[in-house]
Amino acid sequence: MIRNDRHHPCDMTDRYFVEPAISGDTAVLAGPEAHHLTHVKRARPGARVTLFDGSGAEFPAEVRTIGRGEVVLSVLGRDEIDRESPIELTLAVSLPKGDRQRWLVEKCTELGVSGIVPLITTRSVVQPGPQAAKRLARAVIEASKQCGRNRLLAIRDAQGWADFVASPVACDRFNTLRLVAHPAATTTPMDLLGAGLPDRVLLAVGPEGGFTPEEVELALAAGWRAIDLGPRILRIETAAVLLSGLVTLSGSSGRPSR
Ligand code: SAM
Secondary structure, three states, rough: OOOOOOOOOHHOEEEEEOOOOOOEEEEEEHHHHHHHHHHHHOOOOEEEEEEEEOOOOEEEEEEEEEOOEEEEEEEEOOOEEEOOOOOEEEEEEEOOOOHHHHHEEEEEEHHOEEEEEEOOOOOOOOOOOHHHHHHHHOOOOOHHHHHOOOOOEEEEOEEEEHHHOOOOHHHHHOOOOOOOOOOOOOHHHHHHHOOOOOOEEEEEEOOOOOHHHHHHHHHHHHOOOOEOOOOOOOOOOHHHHHHHHOOOOOOOOOOOOO
């Protein structure tokens, strides 16, 4: 059966991200969003588009004027449309280098991951700085435009593994399933995911050189479960996307109400 749903992202007009949050009946696009509308999509005054501001809503709008680097739009309405996963999924990951980092963030946005914590581990090679954080924030916006998310995946501050494992969010053993991907583990995702998931899941994926035995031990002592992702060694981003996809699909017994 094919769903006939006017809120499905396939049926939407082009989407643009607005900052700060929309509060009245006028919105202004600037920077890359204005460039996209004007020079890539070649929209003209009168064109209908969809705006979102990360608040969870989206806004039908009409282009009023197009200036140098700035587009003014009339906001025509506000629709609360929830395309989030029912599971609050946080991925703590030792980020790979360069384009692979961007790919990882893009795919996690599409999959509905709520937040990413860049991990600093013994064998991490990338220490995310402010420039990288900016590029990743942009990747989140672009992926959200494409996939229809109205809330932005949050890129959190980088944290050391020991601090992260001891942090309040990682210690909530009663309401949160905490999984660390580790090739030597004996538990598989299927052992855990079929049984129904809590509302919150934390995943951890290590660096190219893997977590050290001490780092794995630290997590196990804090009550995390180590899981194996099969007989092949996956790159960081493959492991992260595979695991995130398994969790979001396991948690989506139904679509959120629209
Ligand atoms: N030689 C490293 C090791 O033994 O951990 C491989 C590291 S792998 C390139 C990067 C990260 O992806 C790992 O730290 C782990 O979190 C995850 N990973 C990759 N393949 C995996 C697998 N088959 N099972 C579980 N985790 C895996």
